[in-house]
Amino acid sequence: MADTTKKTIILFSGDLDRAIAAFIIANGAAAMGDEVTMFFTFWGLSLLRKPQAPKHKKGFLQGMFGAMMPSGSQQLGLSKMNFAGMGPRMMRRVMRQQNVMSLEDLIASAREQGVKMIACKMSMDFLGFREDELVDGLDFVGVATYLSEADEANVNLFI
Amino acid sequence: MADTTKKTIILFSGDLDRAIAAFIIANGAAAMGDEVTMFFTFWGLSLLRKPQAPKHKKGFLQGMFGAMMPSGSQQLGLSKMNFAGMGPRMMRRVMRQQNVMSLEDLIASAREQGVKMIACKMSMDFLGFREDELVDGLDFVGVATYLSEADEANVNLFI
Amino acid sequence: MADTTKKTIILFSGDLDRAIAAFIIANGAAAMGDEVTMFFTFWGLSLLRKPQAPKHKKGFLQGMFGAMMPSGSQQLGLSKMNFAGMGPRMMRRVMRQQNVMSLEDLIASAREQGVKMIACKMSMDFLGFREDELVDGLDFVGVATYLSEADEANVNLFI
Numbered sequence: 299m300a301d302t303t304k305k306t307i308i309l310f311s312g313d314l315d316r317a318i319a320a321f322i323i324a325n326g327a328a329a330m331g332d333e334v335t336m337f338f339t340f341w342g343l344s345l346l347r348k349p350q351a352p353k354h355k356k357g358f359l360q361g362m363f364g365a366m367m368p369s370g371s372q373q374l375g376l377s378k379m380n381f382a383g384m385g386p387r388m389m390r391r392v393m394r395q396q397n398v399m400s401l402e403d404l405i406a407s408a409r410e411q412g413v414k415m416i417a418c419k420m421s422m423d424f425l426g427f428r429e430d431e432l433v434d435g436l437d438f439v440g441v442a443t444y445l446s447e448a449d450e451a452n453v454n455l456f457i
Numbered sequence: 458m459a460d461t462t463k464k465t466i467i468l469f470s471g472d473l474d475r476a477i478a479a480f481i482i483a484n485g486a487a488a489m490g491d492e493v494t495m496f497f498t499f500w501g502l503s504l505l506r507k508p509q510a511p512k513h514k515k516g517f518l519q520g521m522f523g524a525m526m527p528s529g530s531q532q533l534g535l536s537k538m539n540f541a542g543m544g545p546r547m548m549r550r551v552m553r554q555q556n557v558m559s560l561e562d563l564i565a566s567a568r569e570q571g572v573k574m575i576a577c578k579m580s581m582d583f584l585g586f587r588e589d590e591l592v593d594g595l596d597f598v599g600v601a602t603y604l605s606e607a608d609e610a611n612v613n614l615f616i
Numbered sequence: 617m618a619d620t621t622k623k624t625i626i627l628f629s630g631d632l633d634r635a636i637a638a639f640i641i642a643n644g645a646a647a648m649g650d651e652v653t654m655f656f657t658f659w660g661l662s663l664l665r666k667p668q669a670p671k672h673k674k675g676f677l678q679g680m681f682g683a684m685m686p687s688g689s690q691q692l693g694l695s696k697m698n699f700a701g702m703g704p705r706m707m708r709r710v711m712r713q714q715n716v717m718s719l720e721d722l723i724a725s726a727r728e729q730g731v732k733m734i735a736c737k738m739s740m741d742f743l744g745f746r747e748d749e750l751v752d753g754l755d756f757v758g759v760a761t762y763l764s765e766a767d768e769a770n771v772n773l774f775i
Binding site for chain 3: 308310312339340341357359360362363366367420423424425426440441442444445448449451454455456
């Protein structure tokens with residue numbers, strides 16, 4: 299058994315179901331006393347967008363990315379059975395009925411439990427997201443930072 | 458090198474191709490003498506559904522999930538080139554021609570080799586799957602059990 | 617902390633965005649002095665196909681796979697917002713504008729840095745890809761080889 303119980307999760311996906319899975323694992327590990335770092339990259343960044351972000355002048359293509367990607371956790375779709383947005387609504391409704399925490403509650407809980415959230419700077423540059431368009435409390439880092447975190451961990455997942 | 462060779466695999470996906478990959482890795486590791494735990498969650502649970510499961514009265518939304526998700530390994534689709542079910546049939550046929558084990562054989566082999574299969578209770582509650590709707594021989598657990606298993610392993614994959 | 621910093625990445629996906637993520641991690645780790653092994657399987661093999669591969673006589677189904685899967689890194693689609701090929705072109709254009717390395721540069725850099733690339737023989741048999749249809753410098757191996765590599769590593773990702 300390794301002598302660390304730190305966990306890292308790369309959240310590459312912008313799907314609601316995968317984001318929920320990532321945050322359930324992160325919260326579970328934090329509740330067990332593990333250090334947890336989540337690295338948000340590519341579509342996973344959409345989860346962190348402020349619904350009402352400051353407007354910035356952007357190039358055409360980055361403007362397109364901005365317009366097409368979900369603006370925050372409330373707008374995520376499902377990886378399967380999305381049905382033009384019906385699927386996510388169904389999933390959220392069943393989660394409420396089953397007293398499962400919503401994604402937003404899971405994110406808040408992760409923050410409260412000290413889960414470290416870091417955002418991939420290269421993806422941000424690429425997708426044209428500025429720091430003030432994303433939620434507060436993030437670190438903006440490169441892949442080297444992720445790798446250093448992963449070197450200190452015993453479980454590293456790519457979701 | 459870590460002093461354990463235990464492996465864990467989270468099977469989140471309900472795609473035939475990803476399920477096959479997961480079971481090939483699990484069987485390979487078990488054949489090398491490694492302890493292996495597979496944690497089935499979200500769409501990955503569809504693989505474990507009995508084709509002829511006992512009927513339960515369910516709420517509308519959970520009834521929908523039950524009706525729309527594949528009932529067992531024979532009904533899985535592909536993550537790419539599914540073509541309304543043509544893709545999986547092609548894949549299965551080529552696998553037979555190439556003497557590659559079918560998914561069902563891979564699952565049976567994993568069981569014979571002692572691969573531990575655990576199903577995520579929270580996903581089951583959420584999707585409305587009862588224990589008797591899933592194949593026999595599973596443990597029904599929470600994320601804490603997965604994390605304990607992962608802490609004892611040196612390779613942990615999310616598929 | 618483990619006493620190895622070796623990394624392994626299974627590239628299962630044939631999506632441009634996931635392939636880029638895999639190669640950015642691989643290059644980053646190699647630049648930090650880590651040993652890195654990439655295991656290409658299923659759709660991930662499409663990345664390694666020569667655009668002008670020697671023709672082989674194949675069965676109908678394997679001919680279909682060959683015809684439908686992308687022939688090399690230039691033809692990959694996106695996991696999201698593919699828009700019949702518009703998405704990848706947009707992504708590549710923005711990457712150039714942002715001076716992010718292209719996938720082809722990332723692959724070349726990985727080779728230069730000594731990233732070990734191994735291709736899953738079982739997937740190749742299954743999809744009907746011969747060794748001379750894939751780029752040079754690959755090892756053709758089974759899952760046991762991947763597992764041995766992973767046993768020597770401290771970070772193992774499935775992408």
